Amino acid sequence: MALALASVPLAVAPLSAAAQDAVPIGTAVPLPPNGTAPLPVNPPPIPGDPQLLALLGAADTTAVAGERLRRPDLVRQFYAEHGNEPFWGNHPQAARALLGAAFRAEEQGLDPMLFHAGALSGRGAPLSPVARDVLTSDAILSYADALAEGAVPRRERPVTQALHPTPIDVVAAVDRAVAAPDPAAVVAALAPASPEYEALRRAYAYYARALGGAAYPNSAGDDSGYGGYEDDAGTAQSRRSAEYPYLSPQMAWRRARQLAVGLERLRWLPRPMPQNRVVVNTATQRLQLFQDGQPVFATRVVVGQPTKQTPEFHATINDVLFNPPWNIPPSILRKEILPKLAEDPDYLVRHHMRWRGPMAVQQEAGPYSALGRLKFEMSDPYDVYLHDTPEKHLFRLANRMKSHGCVRVEYPQEMAALVLHESPDAIRRGIAEWRTHAQALPEPLDVYIVYQTVTVAPSGAIEFHADPYERDAALWQLLTSPGGLPMAQDNDIDARRG
Numbered sequence: 419m420a421l422a423l424a425s426v427p428l429a430v431a432p433l434s435a436a437a438q439d440a441v442p443i444g445t446a447v448p449l450p451p452n453g454t455a456p457l458p459v460n461p462p463p464i465p466g467d468p469q470l471l472a473l474l475g476a477a478d479t480t481a482v483a484g485e486r487l488r489r490p491d492l493v494r495q496f497y498a499e500h501g502n503e504p505f506w507g508n509h510p511q512a513a514r515a516l517l518g519a520a521f522r523a524e525e526q527g528l529d530p531m532l533f534h535a536g537a538l539s540g541r542g543a544p545l546s547p548v549a550r551d552v553l554t555s556d557a558i559l560s561y562a563d564a565l566a567e568g569a570v571p572r573r574e575r576p577v578t579q580a581l582h583p584t585p586i587d588v589v590a591a592v593d594r595a596v597a598a599p600d601p602a603a604v605v606a607a608l609a610p611a612s613p614e615y616e617a618l619r620r621a622y623a624y625y626a627r628a629l630g631g632a633a634y635p636n637s638a639g640d641d642s643g644y645g646g647y648e649d650d651a652g653t654a655q656s657r658r659s660a661e662y663p664y665l666s667p668q669m670a671w672r673r674a675r676q677l678a679v680g681l682e683r684l685r686w687l688p689r690p691m692p693q694n695r696v697v698v699n700t701a702t703q704r705l706q707l708f709q710d711g712q713p714v715f716a717t718r719v720v721v722g723q724p725t726k727q728t729p730e731f732h733a734t735i736n737d738v739l740f741n742p743p744w745n746i747p748p749s750i751l752r753k754e755i756l757p758k759l760a761e762d763p764d765y766l767v768r769h770h771m772r773w774r775g776p777m778a779v780q781q782e783a784g785p786y787s788a789l790g791r792l793k794f795e796m797s798d799p800y801d802v803y804l805h806d807t808p809e810k811h812l813f814r815l816a817n818r819m820k821s822h823g824c825v826r827v828e829y830p831q832e833m834a835a836l837v838l839h840e841s842p843d844a845i846r847r848g849i850a851e852w853r854t855h856a857q858a859l860p861e862p863l864d865v866y867i868v869y870q871t872v873t874v875a876p877s878g879a880i881e882f883h884a885d886p887y888e889r890d891a892a893l894w895q896l897l898t899s900p901g902g903l904p905m906a907q908d909n910d911i912d913a914r915r916g
Contacts, residue, residue, distance in 0.1 A: 466502025
């Protein structure tokens with residue numbers, strides 16, 4: 419039957435070449451009554467400037483005049499909300515103010531070249547009016563977005579990083595700035611306003627001045643007068659020798675880079691941070707509990723090994739689990755427990771473990787449990803939590819990166835008393851019951867697992883820390899424009915993702 423049908427010639431004439439090109443494959447188009455080929459169906463034209471529409475019309479447009487657009491999605495949204503017409507020629511004062519802020523991005527520890535400072539200040543090839551308008555939009559929108567949420571887009575961040583503030587409508591924020599008497603102030607207000615952020619900004623400016631005015635060399639020579647070095651390299655070197663006699667250029671580069679990375683990580687946090695919260699800094703391996711905005715408790719913690727790094731994320735503590743059993747994760751069971759069991763048939767018994775099903779082993783509750791006597795219950799995409807541990811000796815180590823990713827707390831009973839609003843005796847009585855039971859917090863408590871290699875002491879002093887997970891170099895590369903600071907200037911840190 420199939421062969422017979424295949425041999426019968428079709429009665430309908432094939433589409434013309436033009437009609438075939440006009441009708442997308444798979445589109446259902448009714449035939450005209452006379453049975454001839456359907457006429458092409460063309461969508462109504464999009465109103466707007468033809469050159470602008472042509473420039474942004476391609477779905478894969480990622481560059482204009484050789485400049486990579488950082489936020490093409492925001493650029494398309496911006497023009498769609500303004501009739502797809504060039505915008506900035508009708509708002510020259512706002513354009514100058516907002517571009518000036520973007521070209522001074524070093525004030526926020528950012529590279530001005532990320533925001534087309536070179537192309538828009540006349541150091542690149544001549545731009546058509548439409549191309550200049552589009553690059554101006556991308557510069558202003560992406561700078562506003564960088565202050566509001568971070569310069570590194572979420573899709574480009576390491577898989578170990580899942581922190582971000584509440585998203586805002588960046589296009590609406592730029593529209594408010596254009597209509598404001600001081601457009602740059604409106605955009606500047608999108609950055610964190612915390613004392614910690616301001617302290618890091620001031621410290622960054624100090625080290626940038628030590629380098630001659632900018633920590634990103636390619637921001638020099640800005641013809642618009644909005645940024646860059648204030649003088650040539652020789653004058654900068656002379657001033658550095660006079661004003662910073664004990665600060666080598668290499669140390670200035672290192673500190674400036676560390677501060678720029680620290681500022682970016684602060685832009686990933688909520689605005690403002692909750693008054694009641696737990697903050698775990700895995701870089702310093704310390705935990706702080708804040709109540710009513712003030713630190714009331716601090717302790718050392720054990721965090722993930724370099725090969726099993728504790729990620730950066732936000733979660734909430736809802737309950738404290740007394741005398742928790744440990745349901746051994748399948749990966750740990752497969753890689754660690756089963757090989758030991760093969761060598762020692764009594765391994766499970768000696769470690770108070772038992773089979774609970776196929777490939778399911780549980781360590782019963784007690785002082786020998788890997789979770790200790792308390793576990794702070796919270797849900798997160800990484801299945802990481804805070805808990806006690808019987809291995810108290812680990813807290814005496816300077817390097818406390820010893821866990822599989824969870825956070826072990828040195829003084830969990832004191833912390834439990836504070837978050838449950840109970841007395842220490844009540845916590846001890848709950849443990850002494852020996853039964854596994856949960857007690858809910860009066861209200862959920864926010865937990866932030868962060869990685870900050872620069873912190874601010876209570877005195878206001880800037881404290882620089884080691885980079886045990888080696889995440890700073892990879893983040894610095896994401897913050898640096900393609901023509902920015904070469905990594906060879908400070909190659910003691912291996913650039914890799916955490």
